[in-house]
Amino acid sequence: MAASDFKPSPFLEPGAAASIGSLAILHLKRDQLIPVVLKSTADDGYAEGAVTNTRFGSFPHSTLKDVPWGTQVRASKVDTGSRGRGGAKRKIDDTEPKEAIQAGTGFVHLLPPTPESWTISLPHRTQVVYTPDASYILQRLQVRPGQTIIEAGAGSGSFTHASARAVFNGYPSQASSEPSLKKRRYGRVCSFEYHEPRAIGLQDEVRAHGLNDLVRVTHRDVYTDGFLLDEQDPKDKSPKADAIFLDLPAPWMALKNLTRQRLPARTAKIVANSASSDSADINAPSETETPSEEPTEPFISPLNPNVPVHLCTFSPCIEQVTATVAALRRLGWTEIQMVEVMQKRIDVRRERVGLHEEGLRGVNATAATVDEAVNRLREVEGRFKEWHEAVKEADVVAEANGQPKPR
Template identity: 55%
Template structure:
């Protein structure tokens, strides 16, 4: 193929979301995550110093120090950022208090206004301690640091849900009960396969180019992944829509403020022009998911079925007849429009914290034709695998237990302690005897003398035999550390981490088969005999 044959098939794409393509470095105007600890992260929109009213730029203040945005922009993801010395009390470029005082005295009215001077960016000095790691945003990191408006669906839950729903790139997902948007970010990453708003390049507008026309046709017929998210609470829906737009996900996510119990899942304000999501998967995080199931059917359910769904779960499911009238709860005066994909089987998951909710949901699913109903409770445990180093040679070193590993080490340490104590008390007794001899000699008027003629020889000889002190042991351990391979030492162990964030809710899964018509039956008989 010639080099010019496929250049017309290129398309201009919107700026890719940082959740899809974070790049290799952080940039101004984009989201960055500061990781203080494993479970403590701070999200921030990075801004350059020229965009800030402060000479040093905006600053993120944490328990580990201050971090100006100028030290965060342009850094490779995963870099350890050292804290800076920042005067957060007087770092403004102009003093508002002085300006206000001048206006009160009448001086400001007589002085001409001067043009603001261009200020120079002040480079903050590095502090003596404190650091964070700069990591790119992802659904996992965003779940740990997002602003909580409701309870959050954590990573262990939504990863299992998306796997059971068999979500693939190009699928459409309905999410009801968006809340804080944790599942929304994970779902849009799972279904993303391109931008529907891509436009052909200017150099690809030649008429009669077969490759170009085929590319345009293929582009229009391609099914792009989308998430249709519904939230009943209007302020929460508006905040989530602002976050989705800020994160560059607006092309793939549609946020709708609606009561899905009454109005269903079709998108749009006009009943005649509503758009069907053609959903391949459904996730309901609602207080009463069984009340929304009447809108997740391929044909309008009968009034008897709707009555049974809204009734108590202990009531037996009625026998559904084909000639039953449509349910009044769905407003039979308007044409029914299914929100599900008519060409494929649809999978659903409901998220409920109580078993009573599960009972009513399962009863409603059975009445509406859902199959393969299954309930799962996720009990996640994270196991930490590491090497445990125990021994007196680990004294003063991090990540080790500086206690006796064997009886021999314990006995030797006791001997050292007792030896130092014995020598110490011996020196104290010798010193006391020397003082008594000198006092007795002064009484007799005789000059005191030592047996050896030098009173420093005996203490020095004893000092050479003293066992090593704690300071000596620490210095020796640090020196020996240079020649040790710590990754090979110790005993390999594993233990459970109890601080893993997850829910203890019940997940109900089910499958709704595609609708099988008489035409499908005839085609199948003709093809397969």
């Protein structure tokens, strides 16, 4: 890729404002975000050019480009009259969009794409790993810039984007243009997906989001084929992973491929069957076992040989957990822990508080400060004092006129 053609990922370097051709997030409300690729020309027949329609109004892309991130953008009135036009007139209108007219109501906030906002707005191909889980997993895996992480079961790509940001330490394709005395290690995410359409969809998203320098998507069954990369040079086959995340239905079946040395065939078989043979002796001979030929090619480990490797599996059922823990123990993994992450959302609401707001609808009519409470008490005491003095004066006047005291 030529230096002039290189475009940084909007997830990593979004810039100060939205630009044509980049991904932007339209924030309608807290749990409703819309991803939009800004376009300069119309593709749906609006006179104003490309338009995104939402429940809060229509937003021509001409009103979104070059707008600083975080800006509140008002909806616009759009002219749909050009939808039925054809021929040369239609082509002229497409190249010369009309200026958008601001509507009276409706707005969105324009946000840069982040792994958090993408998790909420992405097209769901599978269940996703949400931000509370992803942040905790990356912290426990001790993922740092410049490291390599293996992800198996990529699915919709939520954790893929979070991992790419965590390991980002520059773009490898731009390495030649960066003078450096010390060799720089660039972060990588080696993502594996068994379902081919999902793998293709994720690869397209990675390319569109400018992350193809950091993320490598491979269509493979890691249970049987392992985690090595499809490279011609044997030296480049190993990812040399510093961290591993397995979001698989049966993660124990993939653990036999995450070792530093080749496992005997009997050991690999017992580990793969951990769910049904939890108490099996790894050294006990099997009566039904048939001798198998050992592979002749040299063993290549997918793990980094120079540092301790951290591994996390993501399982919803306790039966999966027990089978995975059994396999981990047999393979020599240490410091095994099970953690359940519970998220609790706390709503923060704006509320008008104060005694001066008393009588208004939806207002908390209590003292906002101690001084306001003291002043209100003094005001109440002053009113009582005035009332008692008025009663006393009325009694004196009545007594002077020979009239009964008013009560």
